[in-house]
Amino acid sequence: MNQHEHNVAIVDDHLLLSGSLEKLINTFDGFNVLFHASNGKELQHKLKAHTVSPDIILLDINMPVMDGFETAAWLTKNHPDIKFLALSMEDDEKVILKMLQNGAKGYLLKDIHPDKLEVALLEVMERGYYHSEKVAATLLHSIQPSNKNEEVKFKENELIFLQLACSEMTYKEIADIMNLSPKTIDGYRQELFNRLNIKNRVGLVIYALKNNIIEI
Amino acid sequence: MNQHEHNVAIVDDHLLLSGSLEKLINTFDGFNVLFHASNGKELQHKLKAHTVSPDIILLDINMPVMDGFETAAWLTKNHPDIKFLALSMEDDEKVILKMLQNGAKGYLLKDIHPDKLEVALLEVMERGYYHSEKVAATLLHSIQPSNKNEEVKFKENELIFLQLACSEMTYKEIADIMNLSPKTIDGYRQELFNRLNIKNRVGLVIYALKNNIIEI
DNA sequence: CAAAAATTCAGGAAAAATCCCCTTTTCAAA
DNA sequence: TTTGAAAAGGGGATTTTTCCTGAATTTTTG
CATH class of the missing domain: 3.40.50.2300 (Response regulator)
Structure with a gap:
C-alpha cells in the first residue's frame, strides 16, 4: 500500500x-x-x-x-x-x-x-x-503511403516533430513525447529552419499550413 | 445468492x-x-x-x-x-x-x-x-445539434500586434514598426495570452487563423 | 475638475528558443 | 569486418520569449 x-x-x-x-x-x-x-x-x-x-x-x-x-x-x-x-x-x-x-x-x-x-x-x-508501442507505431508508420516517384520532403521524425511543433508544446515536451533527447529535437529544428528558410516557430506553423502538413 | x-x-x-x-x-x-x-x-x-x-x-x-x-x-x-x-x-x-x-x-x-x-x-x-428508455426514445426520434460561440473583440493596437505577431518578426521588430516600446508590446502579448488562453506564439497564430484574423 | 480607467512603459528574471560546433551511437553497405 | 554516412546526443553561449509587479502617462467620464 x-x-x-x-x-x-x-x-x-x-x-x-x-x-x-x-x-x-x-x-x-x-x-x-x-x-x-x-x-x-x-x-x-x-x-x-x-x-x-x-x-x-x-x-x-x-x-x-x-x-x-x-x-x-x-x-x-x-x-x-x-x-x-x-x-x-x-x-x-x-x-x-x-x-x-x-x-x-x-x-x-x-x-x-x-x-x-x-x-x-x-x-x-x-x-x-x-x-x-502501438501508438508510437501509428505515429511512425502512418506517414505518407511511400511514393518513390515523388521527392520525400521530410523524414518521419522530422514530420512528427514538425506537426508537434505546430502546437503550444515546448521543445522539451516534444522531446518527451517522441522519446528523444531535447538536443536531438533541437537538431531537427535547426535542420528544418535552414532548409525551409524560416526564422522561428511561427514560420514553421505557417509553412506547415501552406503545405497541408497540419490542419487547424 | x-x-x-x-x-x-x-x-x-x-x-x-x-x-x-x-x-x-x-x-x-x-x-x-x-x-x-x-x-x-x-x-x-x-x-x-x-x-x-x-x-x-x-x-x-x-x-x-x-x-x-x-x-x-x-x-x-x-x-x-x-x-x-x-x-x-x-x-x-x-x-x-x-x-x-x-x-x-x-x-x-x-x-x-x-x-x-x-x-x-x-x-x-x-x-x-x-x-x-433511451433506446426506445431513439427508435422514435433522433437528433442533436450543437453550437458554441464566443465573441472576442480587439482594440486597434491589439489587432495590429496580433497580426504582426503572426509573422516571423521578433517582438522588438514589431515594437519598432508600431512605434511603441518593446515593453508595451510585451504588455499586449501578456494580455492576449491570458484572454485567449494560449501559451505561446504558436497559439496566437492558430487562434488568428481559426478566427479569420489572418490568412495565409 | 477630479476620480477612474485605460494605455504605455520599466525592472528584473526565469524559461525557452536559437545557434554553432563537436562526439557518440547505429546501422547498413562495401 | 571495416567503414562511412546518418541519426542521436552533448556543451555552451546568446537571443528571444515569457512572466510578474508596479509606476507614469493619457484618456475617459461622472
Whole structure:
C-alpha cells in the first residue's frame, strides 16, 4: 500500500465503461477513482465541486457536449498540474497528434489489455508520460503511403516533430513525447529552419499550413 | 445468492472494456463471466471449446473480423437458446433495428449506468428482453445539434500586434514598426495570452487563423 | 475638475528558443 | 569486418520569449 494514493478521474460518456473501469482501477495498488464525468463540461463542474483534485484523468475523445479535444485544451490551460491520458478507440494518426498537441501525457487505445492500464497510470505518475508501442507505431508508420516517384520532403521524425511543433508544446515536451533527447529535437529544428528558410516557430506553423502538413 | 448462477460471455474487441466489465458483472449477484471473445469468430471457437454454454452474451456491434450483425444472425440460427444483448455506442435507429431483427434481446448503449447493466441482465433472464428508455426514445426520434460561440473583440493596437505577431518578426521588430516600446508590446502579448488562453506564439497564430484574423 | 480607467512603459528574471560546433551511437553497405 | 554516412546526443553561449509587479502617462467620464 502506497503512502499516498493517486487520485484518478474518468471522463467518458460511456457509463458502462467508466463504471467498470473504476472497479478495475480500484484494484490497482496506489490508485483510487475520485469521480466520473461524462463530458468536459461535467468535468469542469466536478473539478470545482471537489476539494481534492485528481492527479490523473482518463479522458475519452468522443463525447457529446464538450469533446476530448476541447477538454484537453481546457485542462492544459487551466489545470496544468493534472495529467491526463487520452482514451480512444481510434488509432488515427491525426487524432493522436491532436490530443498530444493538446497536452495529453499519453494515448491509450481501448483495446489494450487491462493490465497495461496499470502500467500506463504508473508511468505517467512517475515519468510524466506513457506511450504504448502501438501508438508510437501509428505515429511512425502512418506517414505518407511511400511514393518513390515523388521527392520525400521530410523524414518521419522530422514530420512528427514538425506537426508537434505546430502546437503550444515546448521543445522539451516534444522531446518527451517522441522519446528523444531535447538536443536531438533541437537538431531537427535547426535542420528544418535552414532548409525551409524560416526564422522561428511561427514560420514553421505557417509553412506547415501552406503545405497541408497540419490542419487547424 | 441464487441457486444457479447465470453464465455471461462478453464479445467485444475492446479489452479494456470487456476486462473491466467482467469485474463489474462478477459483483452482480447470480452472474458469472464465463469467457471473453474479441469478435464473432472467436466467439464461435470458444463456444465449441467450452463445455458450459453462456446463458447470455453481451455482444458489441463494431468489431473487426466478424461484426455484431453477423454474429447476431449466426447466434440466432445456431444457438437459439443463448440470449444476447447488443452493446454499442451508437444509438442509430437503423443499427438498433437491425440488431433487434437479428435476434438481440435488448440493446444497451455504452453510456448506461453500470447499475442498469445488472437490471438489464436480470430482466433478460427473467422476462426475456430488456429495453432502456433511451433506446426506445431513439427508435422514435433522433437528433442533436450543437453550437458554441464566443465573441472576442480587439482594440486597434491589439489587432495590429496580433497580426504582426503572426509573422516571423521578433517582438522588438514589431515594437519598432508600431512605434511603441518593446515593453508595451510585451504588455499586449501578456494580455492576449491570458484572454485567449494560449501559451505561446504558436497559439496566437492558430487562434488568428481559426478566427479569420489572418490568412495565409 | 477630479476620480477612474485605460494605455504605455520599466525592472528584473526565469524559461525557452536559437545557434554553432563537436562526439557518440547505429546501422547498413562495401 | 571495416567503414562511412546518418541519426542521436552533448556543451555552451546568446537571443528571444515569457512572466510578474508596479509606476507614469493619457484618456475617459461622472
